[in-house]
Amino acid sequence: MALRYYRTFIDEVVTIENSKTEEKRACSMPPTGTCLEEECEEELRAQVACLAERAAHLEPLPRAVVKQVQMAGSRGHPDLCRRPCLHFAVGACLHGEECLYCHQPHPERAVTLDKRQRLLLGNLPEADLLEMLVLAFEAKLRGVAEPCAARIRAFLEVLERAAAGVPEGRRVALQGRLQVDQRKLQQKLQQLSLANLFGVTARVASAELATRSWEALENLRHLSDSL
Incomplete structure (x- = not known):
């Protein structure tokens, strides 16, 4: 996968198989007044160009490190944790690791008393x-x-x-x-x-x-x- 930086956007370079022409993709105009200096643009292009290569060398965090960053409400998941975070389910939780409710997957219908x-x-x-x-x-x-x-x-x-x-x-x-x-x-x-x-x-x-x-x-x- 190759990436490129163009006018504040990071885009994947996609080519049509057996063709030298780049696949056409929809483009949007950059926001008014956000054009960067040419020197800054060149720096960003260089950083984006190496993102795919850097991602290929990433490794999963060791188990011990993962435990350290576990959310407060997710401790003991799935039997001992708190109830699922409703805000996280819709992508709107602002508390991150300090959230007091669970961010791990739960059954759609948990067993409760009526x-x-x-x-x-x-x-x-x-x-x-x-x-x-x-x-x-x-x-x-x-x-x-x-x-x-x-x-x-x-x-x-x-x-x-x-x-x-x-x-x-x-x-x-x-x-x-x-x-x-x-x-x-x-x-x-x-x-x-x-x-x-x-x-x-x-x-x-x-x-x-x-x-x-x-x-x-x-x-x-x-x-x-x-x-």
Whole structure:
């Protein structure tokens, strides 16, 4: 590929096969009042002429360097990162590496709880709520490698101790439609990403468990940076 500089434009030189004539391309007039001095023009032409050769010698950044420039919101992608950046998706994110939302590819439709499931989760008795969260985190452990799995098990023990401390009398036996909804809710919880599951726990559990949940998530994100 050959490049050329002409009147503030960088253009690819395209030739028609088996012909000495250059392929005709549409041209636009340069903006009024932007003509550069001839000396500057010559310098720019020389720089553009060697761009293709320089690009051919470029090498991918080492893995360690790539990790250092990873966006703040993308840490732990895909299971521990924050939600996708809506501005980045349309090419309008101005925060760059400091953006608090994820810039990595995500599924088109992420698994989330619908309004009915959020209401059910928020109205569950504490014992049932903690039991469902324990089962969801246990399911997540099957696909997580060490040492992240060890951190999740530590938080799981916190949930289990909290569940064990709830009096049995505060458990409510759900029946009929509510029982079916609870089973569907359990399945959906197990399909959430780890980040969303920690977030749900922080929103519906006690203040102490919410703090422990956010701390566990941040620890996992830091740990994923070093792996």
